[in-house]
Amino acid sequence: MNDYRRECDIRPLFTEFMQRLNAAKFTPETNLTLKKFVESIYLPFIESETRASTKKGYREIWNNHICDRVGDIRVREFRTVHASKMLRAIAEENNLSKTTLQHIKSVLSGIFTHAKNEGAFDGANPIKGTRIPSNAREPGETMRTTWRKFVESWKPCLCCPKQSLQRRPTRDSAKASCEGWNGRTTQASRLTLIGRFGRTW
Numbered sequence: 001m002n003d004y005r006r007e008c009d010i011r012p013l014f015t016e017f018m019q020r021l022n023a024a025k026f027t028p029e030t031n032l033t034l035k036k037f038v039e040s041i042y043l044p045f046i047e048s049e050t051r052a053s054t055k056k057g058y059r060e061i062w063n064n065h066i067c068d069r070v071g072d073i074r075v076r077e078f079r080t081v082h083a084s085k086m087l088r089a090i091a092e093e094n095n096l097s098k099t100t101l102q103h104i105k106s107v108l109s110g111i112f113t114h115a116k117n118e119g120a121f122d123g124a125n126p127i128k129g130t131r132i133p134s135n136a137r138e139p140g141e142t143m144r145t146t147w148r149k150f151v152e153s154w155k156p157c158l159c160c161p162k163q164s165l166q167r168r169p170t171r172d173s174a175k176a177s178c179e180g181w182n183g184r185t186t187q188a189s190r191l192t193l194i195g196r197f198g199r200t201w
Contacts, residue, residue: 032120034078034111035071038062042114061107065090075112075120083108083130091136099139101132 043062046055069086070078087101109127116125
């Protein structure tokens with residue numbers, strides 16, 4: 001409040017705010033939900049601007065990953081946090097690689113670039129500062145590799161059957177706690193792991 005001691009100091013800000021508010025009221029696109037904007041404006045636009053394979057990829061990403069999660073948010077109310085939460089949810093539910101998540105982010109960024117050009121959104125593109133989840137799968141790392149890493153973190157101990165599934169993060173710690181450990185699982189131990197987690201090697 002100390003920055004605006006008199007009414008005349010704040011009047012220009014108030015005028016600018018009202019102009020933006022009124023502009024939103026008279027621009028139909030600004031009141032659209034993201035779903036409505038994409039399906040009625042963005043997707044028809046890319047029909048004539050991109051190759052068939054690209055259009056197919058954009059539609060699949062929109063339908064499979066974006067629409068149901070953030071489609072009901074109004075375009076002018078969309079924030080970076082919405083995109084960030086969306087990517088985290090996608091990563092957790094689908095085990096997608098960082099490269100695939102980057103493709104999803106790029107599609108959403110393109111949607112807002114078009115929204116700015118159509119007058120449906122003002123300000124910086126909210127997708128620009130969105131981070132890819134750090135715990136997402138690295139490119140080239142398959143589900144098989146992920147499971148193998150998980151199983152490898154459980155080091156069965158041959159001379160301690162009752163503790164055969166006790167978690168042993170490293171070989172050194174396993175050796176320290178049991179000198180009989182030799183770095184290999186017995187057939188019985190393998191079958192136990194397969195029964196609990198499925199075959200992973």
